[in-house]
Amino acid sequence: MSICPSGHESAADDYCDVCGLPIPAGSSDPAPAPAEAAPAAPAAPAAPDTAECPNCQAANPPNALFCEACGYDFTTGSLPRPLTPPPASPLDLDAPSAPPADKPEPVAPPLAAGWVAEVWIDPDWYADQESTDPLPSAGVPAVVPLRATSILVGRTSRSRGIHPDIDLGADNGISRRHCQLTTDGTRWWVEDLGSSNGTYLGNAVGPLPKDPIPAGEKREIAPDARVYLGAWTRIVVRKAQPGEV
Secondary structure (H helix, E strand, O other), rough: OOEOOOEEEOOOOOOOOOOOOEOOOOOOOOOOOOOOOOOOOOOOOOOOOOOEEEOOEEEEEEOOOOOOOOEEOOOOOOOOOOOOOOOOOOOOOOOOOOOOOOOOOOOOOOOEEEEEEEEEEHHHHHHHOOOOOOOOOOOEEEEEEEEOOOOEEEEEEEEOOOOEEEEOOOOOOOOEEEEEEEEEOOOOEEOOOOOOOOOOEEEEEOOOOOOOOOOOOEEEEEOOEEEEEEEEEEEEEEEEEOOOO
């Protein structure tokens, strides 16, 4: 576009389209300079989906309080205790019976008489629970000596400091602190500790129990009763035979 001496804009660059005056050379409007593109804002760094443990470099959820691999405390920065071999599951009959070195001694009074818990893998209970985990071979029960008047049943968690007296770590349906067995030396009671899948009490004969024990309520275990929990676990409490304790 050209500008004539009278200030008219003209499409022709020799004579003005409006007034006819000759247009001096070099009267064209300079082409507008292209606008500079604004610099792109730096992309925000993506939030990490894992947190690395500074002690063992294991990957953990970003909101984890403890490292599940070594027990490092992300909140206080406390180092874990020296690692020791994990306690053997009572379902592993070939494992040594000695407790781990870091397992605390029971605080409940010791039992004067010998008692044991038979830990069974119950195919009928497994079928009733409709678990997607594969059922282990049933075989013979594991016999666990009961040495105190209060027995914790659950799954070991080294990072949380949970070491059950009856460790059912092979059954994924068991909570870390699942239930408590208590005795006066003659009778036994069971109490659910707010487990995810509940604790059930049934008889040796008849149908399987359908209603869980309310959390925090103690139920007496009759001599012929059985405690059902998890995906396939059945527990029978009885007096020990000679040589079992």
